[in-house]
Amino acid sequence: MLNRVEAPSFNAISGIKLIEPKEHRFSNGIKAFEFFADNQDLVRIEWIFKNKYEQEENPMLNTCLSSLIKEGTKSFTSAEIADKVDFYGAYLMPEYSYDHTSLTLYTLTKHSATLLPLIKEILTEATLPQKELDTYIRNNKQKLQVSLQKNDYIARRYFYNHIFGKNRYGRTPDLGDYDLLTRDALANLYAKQFQPENCTLIISGNVSESLLQDIYQLFNEEWPASGQPALEVIPTFDSHIGKLIVEEKADSVQSAIRLGYPTINRTHADYPALQFVNTLLGGYFGSRLMKNIREEKGYTYGIGSAVASLLYNGFFTIATEVGTEVTAATLTEIEKEITTLRNELADVEEIELVKNYMAGSMLGSLESIFSHADKFKSALFSGMDLTYYERYLQQVKVMTPEKVQAIAKQYIDYDKLLKVVVGKL
Amino acid sequence: MVNYKKFTLDNGLRVLVHEDPTTAMACLNILYDVGARDESEDKTGFAHLFEHLMFGGSVNIPNYDAPLQRVGGENNAFTSNDITNYYITLPAANLETAFWLESDRMLSLAFSEQSLEVQRNVVCEEFKQRYLNQPYGDVWLKLRPLAYKTHPYRWATIGKELKHIEEAGMEDVKAFFYKHYNPQSAIMVVAGAVNFEEVKSLTEKWFADIPAGETYVRNIPQEPVQTEARKEIVYADVPLDNIFMTFHGPDRLADGYHAVDLISDILSRGQSSRLYRSLVKEKQLFSEINAYVMGSIDTNLFVLEGKPSEGISLEEGEAAIWEELERLKTDEITENELIKVKNKIESTMVFAELSILDKAMNLAYYELLGDANQLNLETQKYLAVTDAEIKKQAKTIFTKENSSTLYYYAKETEHAE
Numbered sequence: 001m002l003n004r005v006e007a008p009s010f011n012a013i014s015g016i017k018l019i020e021p022k023e024h025r026f027s028n029g030i031k032a033f034e035f036f037a038d039n040q041d042l043v044r045i046e047w048i049f050k051n052k053y054e055q056e057e058n059p060m061l062n063t064c065l066s067s068l069i070k071e072g073t074k075s076f077t078s079a080e081i082a083d084k085v086d087f088y089g090a091y092l093m094p095e096y097s098y099d100h101t102s103l104t105l106y107t108l109t110k111h112s113a114t115l116l117p118l119i120k121e122i123l124t125e126a127t128l129p130q131k132e133l134d135t136y137i138r139n140n141k142q143k144l145q146v147s148l149q150k151n152d153y154i155a156r157r158y159f160y161n162h163i164f165g166k167n168r169y170g171r172t173p174d175l176g177d178y179d180l181l182t183r184d185a186l187a188n189l190y191a192k193q194f195q196p197e198n199c200t201l202i203i204s205g206n207v208s209e210s211l212l213q214d215i216y217q218l219f220n221e222e223w224p225a226s227g228q229p230a231l232e233v234i235p236t237f238d239s240h241i242g243k244l245i246v247e248e249k250a251d252s253v254q255s256a257i258r259l260g261y262p263t264i265n266r267t268h269a270d271y272p273a274l275q276f277v278n279t280l281l282g283g284y285f286g287s288r289l290m291k292n293i294r295e296e297k298g299y300t301y302g303i304g305s306a307v308a309s310l311l312y313n314g315f316f317t318i319a320t321e322v323g324t325e326v327t328a329a330t331l332t333e334i335e336k337e338i339t340t341l342r343n344e345l346a347d348v349e350e351i352e353l354v355k356n357y358m359a360g361s362m363l364g365s366l367e368s369i370f371s372h373a374d375k376f377k378s379a380l381f382s383g384m385d386l387t388y389y390e391r392y393l394q395q396v397k398v399m400t401p402e403k404v405q406a407i408a409k410q411y412i413d414y415d416k417l418l419k420v421v422v423g424k425l
Numbered sequence: 426m427v428n429y430k431k432f433t434l435d436n437g438l439r440v441l442v443h444e445d446p447t448t449a450m451a452c453l454n455i456l457y458d459v460g461a462r463d464e465s466e467d468k469t470g471f472a473h474l475f476e477h478l479m480f481g482g483s484v485n486i487p488n489y490d491a492p493l494q495r496v497g498g499e500n501n502a503f504t505s506n507d508i509t510n511y512y513i514t515l516p517a518a519n520l521e522t523a524f525w526l527e528s529d530r531m532l533s534l535a536f537s538e539q540s541l542e543v544q545r546n547v548v549c550e551e552f553k554q555r556y557l558n559q560p561y562g563d564v565w566l567k568l569r570p571l572a573y574k575t576h577p578y579r580w581a582t583i584g585k586e587l588k589h590i591e592e593a594g595m596e597d598v599k600a601f602f603y604k605h606y607n608p609q610s611a612i613m614v615v616a617g618a619v620n621f622e623e624v625k626s627l628t629e630k631w632f633a634d635i636p637a638g639e640t641y642v643r644n645i646p647q648e649p650v651q652t653e654a655r656k657e658i659v660y661a662d663v664p665l666d667n668i669f670m671t672f673h674g675p676d677r678l679a680d681g682y683h684a685v686d687l688i689s690d691i692l693s694r695g696q697s698s699r700l701y702r703s704l705v706k707e708k709q710l711f712s713e714i715n716a717y718v719m720g721s722i723d724t725n726l727f728v729l730e731g732k733p734s735e736g737i738s739l740e741e742g743e744a745a746i747w748e749e750l751e752r753l754k755t756d757e758i759t760e761n762e763l764i765k766v767k768n769k770i771e772s773t774m775v776f777a778e779l780s781i782l783d784k785a786m787n788l789a790y791y792e793l794l795g796d797a798n799q800l801n802l803e804t805q806k807y808l809a810v811t812d813a814e815i816k817k818q819a820k821t822i823f824t825k826e827n828s829s830t831l832y833y834y835a836k837e838t839e840h841a842e
Contacts, residue, residue, distance in 0.1 A: 002630065004485040004532075008525050010496040011518040015449045039447045042775060078706065082697035087765045089772030108772050135706060142712040142732060145664035149560040251662060254550070254558045286494045298546025301554050321554050353495045360497020363516050364450050368779045 013359040016393065018386050019372040021202075024212070028225040029197035033376065034212065035204035037369035043112040043205040044370050045215070047123060048102040048377075052193045053233045057168045059098075060177055064136060065186050065193070066096040069103065071132035073121040078132055081118065088114055098169055099311040099381065101193065109206045113214045120218045123194050128186050137178045144175055151249060151256035151422040152321055158245050158420045159258045163315060165238025195226040200380070204373040235312050237262065244419045255327040255423025258319045259334065263307060263411055265314030266382040270407060271307075272395035274316075277407045278307045280354045281341055282318055284361075288337050289318070297333065299326045309382060316412065324424040331419070338414040345401040358396050362389075426801055427784050429614075430621050431792075434628065436637040437609035441788050441797055442624045443616040445781055451517035451617035454785040455527055456793055458612070459605035460507040461584075462577040462645055462723065470584020473504040474548050474593055475601050479511065481540030483530035496522045504582050507722045508793065514782055517618035521627060528631035531611065534602060541595060548590050552583050560663040564833060571657050572671040572726055572829045576648040607638025612792045616785040648673070648724040655829040660836050665712075668739050669831040670729040670746065672822045677722050678794060683806045684814040685718055685727060685822065688753060690766040691815075692716040692729075697765070699749055700731075710737050710745050722794070727822060739832045753819035758812045770807045 021033035051062050070092060071078040085092045090107040092115070103122065105115060147153040157172045164170030196219070203215065241261040264271055275283075282289035282305025289303045303320035322330045365371055379388045429443045461472050479502065480489050493500055498515025513523045556562045565581045573579035584590055613632075615624045651673055675681035693700045693716040704711045714731030733742040777783050791800040 002634070004525070004529055007492045007495075008521040010522055011516075013497045013516050013518070015516075037447075040775065040779060042779070079697065079702055082695065082702070083765070086695040086697040086769060087761065089765075089768035089770075091772075106772075106776070108775060135709065138709070138734060139705070139712040142665055142735070146560050149662075149664055151558065252558060253553045284494065285499070286490050294547055295543060298543040299550065301547055301551035321550075321558070323550055323553065353491060356497045357494040357499075360494075360516050361499070363497065364499065364514055367448060367450070367781070370779070 013356060013363055016359070016363050016366070018366070018375055018389055019369070020386060021373070021376055024216070026196070026201075026216070026220040028220050028223055029195075030199045030201050030219060032201040032203070032215075033373075034207055035202070035369050035373045035376070036207050037204075038206045040368070041109040041206055043105075043107055043109050043203070043207060043211070044373070045105045045112070046102050046202045047119070048100050048200045048202065049193050049198050051096075051099055051101055051168065052189060052198070053168055053235075055233060057166075057171065057233065057235060059168045059171055060173050060181065061185055061189055062101055063096045064133070064181050065128075065189055066094040066101045067136055068128050068132055068186060069094055069122050069126045069190070069194075071136075072127045072129045073118075074125040074127060075121060076118065078129070081122070084118055085115065090115055092119070109208070112208075112211050116214055116218050120223070124223065126190060128183055128190065130183050133181065133183055133186070137181060141175055141178050144173060144178075151252060151254065152258075152319070154247060155256040155258040155319075155420045155422040158247070158422075159260060159317070159418065162240040162243075162245070162418050162420075163260060163262055164313065165236070167235040167237065169235065169310060169313060170238075192228070195228060196220075196223050197225055197228070197230060202373050202377065204369050237313065241418045242416050245421070246425050247422045248425075249423050252324055252423040254321045255324050255421055255425065256319075256321050257327065257330060258317060258420045259417040260315055260317030261416060261418055263314050263316045265309035266378070266388070267384070270411070271309070271314075272392040273399065273403060273407045274307055274411050275392075276354060276358065276396055276399050277341070277404055277412065278305055278316065279358055280346065280350065280404065281305055281337065281412070284357055286353070286357070288341070289334065292337060293320065293322075293330060293333050297326070297329075299323060299330050299333075311381065318417075327421060327423060327425050331421075335414045338408075338412055341408040341412065342405065344405075346404050348401060351399055351401060351404065355396055355399060359393065362393065427778060427788060429788055429797060431797065432625060434608060434633055436633065436635055437607075438628070438632050438635075439612045439792060440624070440628050441612070441614045441792060442619065442621045443614065443781070443784055443788060444619060444621065445617050445784070448617050448781055449517060450514055450781060451520045451523070451615065451619050452512060452514045452781045452785045453520070453523040453527060454510065454512040454614045454616070454782070454789050455531075456612045456786075456789040457509045457511075457606060458610040458793060459509055459641075460505050461580065461582045462506050463605065463643065464577060464580075466577070466580070467589070468593070468597060469580045469589050470548070470582070471589070471593060471597065471601060472509055473582050473584070474544065474590055475598065476502050476504045476509050476511075477544040477548055478534065478540060478598060479530055481537055481544060482535035483526075484533040484535060486526065486529050487535065489526060489530065493522060493526060498522065506578055506582055508790070510786060510789065512782060512786065520615075520619060520623075524627045524631040527613075528635065531606060531608065531632070532635050536595060536599060538595060541593070541598060545590055545593060548583075549587050552587055552590065556581075556583060561661075561667060561833065563661075564667075564669060564831070567657065567659060568669055568671060568829070568831050571655055571831060572673070573648055573724075575646045576724055577645060578648070578721060578723065604639060604641055608632065608635050609637050610641060612789045614785040614789045614792075616788070617781040645723065651827050651829075654825040656832070657830075658832045658834065660834045663833070663835050665732050666739050666835050667732050667833040668730065668742050668746075669833065670743070671829045672727040672827050674718065674725045674727045674822050675818070676725050677720055681814070681818050682725070684810045684818045687763075687766050687770075687807060687810050688815055688819060689716045689718050689727065690769065691753070691758065691762060692749065694766065694769060699752075700746075703749060704731070704745055708745065709734055710742055739834070743830065750819065750823040754816060754823065758815055763810075763812060767808050767810075771804055774804050
């Protein structure tokens, strides 16, 4: 007779093996890494540039630039660039994040070299046409108008403004800011940022020898170092935490809640342990916050917490959208969960579950060669190498109820969280 | 190419196995052949609510999630108007845990009152979060009943209204389970670092003794051919006007489906697409515009939606869209343009093979459509579409009589007219 009550026996999770890249030497300052796998006929090439800022940091300029670089070069119009990329079934995606701006090419192996000259032009001879800037401004103002009607978006704005202050991490666009974007400022930033010395190149997938040669020719031989000194602007922070910000929205049927504050980032020895405590509190479907606030109370469709690592900072956050009538009750429950986490030892069983869950997640996150490259990137941009993940897994493995409590006491404090509510309280 | 082997248990459960030794993970995907189209009109949103209840404990296992998380696994599910799909990914070494969990909830649920009560609330909050508390969030609650008059596609998966979810009772839950959740109406795909023989014996062990259950005969009123243009105007608290247009088109399995899907690509896939180039970039009539095909199994819909630029009326926007639709009927589609959209299909299909979960879900869906191997023939079908076929479809579909148009006005402009 089949025993359906008892769970089948299970195995410890093993086989987490990260692929080391092959580093290629470029003489112009580019740091180039290759991740090879031939099981799919795909290639991903990423040109990643560290963001540059003026003394007064205006991330809108960087966001706008990332969008405009493929809207015209010396030889090609915006339409021609779009046509070429689409014709080969490729995806060319500029992306802005807090610390980096990247241009990523996804393509079938057979077309992987075809678009390289075009990308070279985008990175070195973009014309940033005024007409395209005007279109960008027009369309993004409309997008922002829509976003400003979403409670969770408004809550996020308050959150970043207050935990970081007026810098690259804390500034968010107002409608009027778009009109202040100028072509000159963009051109200035473009010249500073898109230089070989500021570039990390990551080539992954079914990469052929001839593709590597083409890349080397175009992006090393034909792209001289700028010789510009690498000036670094370090952000200054102005954190307003511990307070409560409420924006009332009379028509809302749900309130957006966002709590949090700056915290340690990946470079700190406690970071993996903090990730562990975060997972247990709100980082997965079975977390305490989900169990209590969704699965027991039914206040929300979802609640989660996260710890994020930035180059010059890090932050902890809890976010949810709940029925307006249970907004206050939700805050009370969040406080209760944090108090319990700090004052009571967790069961060993829960700790073991979170350990296995996190190991399984790590294994599952290594699905393709591209994900191996992503892991490497995260470590690299925090100034570390792949040994970081060994330390991470080791720290997760040795977590105990006492350690969870100690980390919670040190890093998670309800009273000090910035609390934002948009909706009704 | 997604290789697979298939077998069927005596109770009717169809099983497909895809071995992929390049990963250390496994995925178990179960598609149940039931969606919002199988609901009655006074109990809408039930298929989706039921999906939530499938996580509320089964007959022998009080908690579904924790045992899976304990072995390093994750799970989720989604409901559409056609299907309900559940999936687990976990380290392959612990595959049996997935069989244990999935077979028990196919056998029977715990039918816990507490779970029903909580999940009614959770789904109501989901309804609010996605459909009520978002600008334009309710558009499909309005557009579906405009485009469909008879077919159950006239309501959204989430349901017509909160009340239907609030009123769902335990008797409804039980009846729904016995009607739709049994081996006959399920397709299971196991993919990843798995072995066919191992999967076969695990399936025998865990699923073979589940009774086949009732046979459900689907009897859905089909949508009659639309014969006159429909139009609706709504005013809402949104910052910008928005236009939505739908046209009935070939069903997922009908001839012409692939041609129509390519039309949506010609119109709006990528930054080189016609609507983006012409209406956003050149004429600057829209700030954003999109065209897509719903891909429904029964009477399908082709959808266009866009936000006009400041100072452009919805009428002007609509006229510009019609101009582009007319162009499809008369002007030559250049060979380059056709190759372009086909190349994009080809690369997208290869990218979809990066993830074992995507492969498993696709195999299950194509098996439901009739034959999983159609997944591997899909690219060829797109490549075979001709310019003439596209013109023919454009002429058939893009007519006023076949159109439903929704003008979604920002409240401020209400008085300006």
